[in-house]
Amino acid sequence: MHEEVQYSHSTDIPGLVLSKARFAEFRFEPHYHLDCHIALIASGVQRQSFRGESLLLTRGAIQLMPAGEVHDGVAGADESYTLQTFRLSPALLNGFGEEITGKHYFPSQAAAVLQDSRLAEQLLKIHATLQHGMNDPIMSETYVLELLESLFARLKQPSPTPIAGALSSQQLRLVREFVEANIADKIVLEDLSLLVGLDRFRFLKLFKRTVGMTPHAWLLRMRLEKAVALINANRNMPITEIAHAVGFFDQSHFTRAFREAYGVTPARF
Numbered sequence: 001m002h003e004e005v006q007y008s009h010s011t012d013i014p015g016l017v018l019s020k021a022r023f024a025e026f027r028f029e030p031h032y033h034l035d036c037h038i039a040l041i042a043s044g045v046q047r048q049s050f051r052g053e054s055l056l057l058t059r060g061a062i063q064l065m066p067a068g069e070v071h072d073g074v075a076g077a078d079e080s081y082t083l084q085t086f087r088l089s090p091a092l093l094n095g096f097g098e099e100i101t102g103k104h105y106f107p108s109q110a111a112a113v114l115q116d117s118r119l120a121e122q123l124l125k126i127h128a129t130l131q132h133g134m135n136d137p138i139m140s141e142t143y144v145l146e147l148l149e150s151l152f153a154r155l156k157q158p159s160p161t162p163i164a165g166a167l168s169s170q171q172l173r174l175v176r177e178f179v180e181a182n183i184a185d186k187i188v189l190e191d192l193s194l195l196v197g198l199d200r201f202r203f204l205k206l207f208k209r210t211v212g213m214t215p216h217a218w219l220l221r222m223r224l225e226k227a228v229a230l231i232n233a234n235r236n237m238p239i240t241e242i243a244h245a246v247g248f249f250d251q252s253h254f255t256r257a258f259r260e261a262y263g264v265t266p267a268r269f
Contacts, residue, residue, distance in 0.1 A: 003080070010130070012137035012188070013144055015092030018130055024080035028073035036088045037065040038151070040124055044081025048073045050111065060117035064151065069111045084127050086147065093148075099201035100149050102161040112155065119150055136253075138216040141189040145201050163205040171196040172210065179219060183226055184247050189215060223247050224261050227254070231269055239266050 005021040015035075020042075030049075039057075046057045050071045057063060057076075065071065067090065075081050114120075126143045149160050167175075174195045179187065192215055193203035207215050223246040230242045240251050243266075248254035258266045 008131050010140060012140040013092065015089030016130075016140075016144060017087040018127060019085045019087065020082070020127075020131065021084075022080050022082045024075055026074075028071075030070050030072045032068050032070045033065065033087070034067050035090065036067060036093050037063075038086040038088070038123070038147075039063040039065060040084045040120055040127065042082040042084050042124060044079055045076035046073050046081050046083060047076035055113065057113070060115060060120050062114040062116060062120050062123060062151075064112045064114070064155070066111055071111075084124060086123075086127065092144075096145060096148050096201070097152075099199045100145065100152060100160050114154060116154060119154060122150065123147060136216070137186060137188040138192075138219055141200060142204060142214050142216045145204055149201070163202055165206060166210040167196065167206050175207075179222055183223060184245055186249075187219060187247070220257060221261070224258060227258065227266065228262075228269065231266060242266065 003021075003023050003026055005019065008018040010016040010018070017035075039062075041057050041059050041061060043059060048055045048057060048071055050069070073083075126147050130140060130143055152160050175192050178192065178195055182191075189200045189204065192207075193200045196203065198206070204215060207218070211218055213221070226246045227242050230237060230245060239255075243249075243251050243254035246254075248257070255265050258264075258269070262269060
């Protein structure tokens with residue numbers, strides 16, 4: 001049976017690697033990693049030996065495998081299984097973990113298998129979105145922060161720091177002015193959070209509570225609305241130029257996002 005493995009290395013989030021694999025006969029011999037793995041089974045069954053126990057992992061299970069833990073893996077039935085993983089470097093885990101939990105260091109996690117179908121489905125969706133949107137830094141940062149917040153909330157080790165309050169009208173004005181002045185450029189979450197003196201996680205939570213959209217969704221809509229204004233102002237302007245003018249570096253990404261927002265392609269608007 002055909003087996004395949006795909007790796008995606010994030011340029012927006014150093015230390016994040018995504019993998020998606022389908023295995024039938026391939027066997028992971030006992031091994032360990034120097035980074036943290038969050039593993040999900042999208043289909044089929046994986047059999048794993050870990051600390052003297054035999055585990056069967058199926059869809060709905062979430063495995064948190066810290067650095068240094070020895071384990072193996074093989075198909076648990078007479079059919080293939082699909083494995084999707086998030087690999088997070090120690091530096092990435094410490095940096096994002098501190099923002100979410102308020103700790104100045106990230107306590108070492110014990111290996112765990114969570115049986116939580118709802119959270120597993122959310123994480124599979126995040127994995128797929130990150131794989132198809134790795135050229136969007138705010139989206140990538142948002143999804144990784146939400147991924148870790150969901151896991152920490154479920155594990156309660158350490159618990160996410162409660163976030164209260166909202167952004168002020170002055171803070172929102174600073175964000176909007178910066179975005180409009182830099183709409184053609186790459187904008188990351190830290191660019192916006194530093195404007196209002198917050199870390200990325202606190203800014204993400206307060207922005208969403210205040211505006212009703214994530215910073216990524218709001219920025220994407222701003223880029224699209226600016227594109228509409230350019231189309232209306234100059235019907236002869238090439239679509240590629242419009243895309244670049246509002247911060248899309250990939251015309252196919254621009255066309256797809258435009259269609260999802262307005263129901264038609266930019267050329268037919």
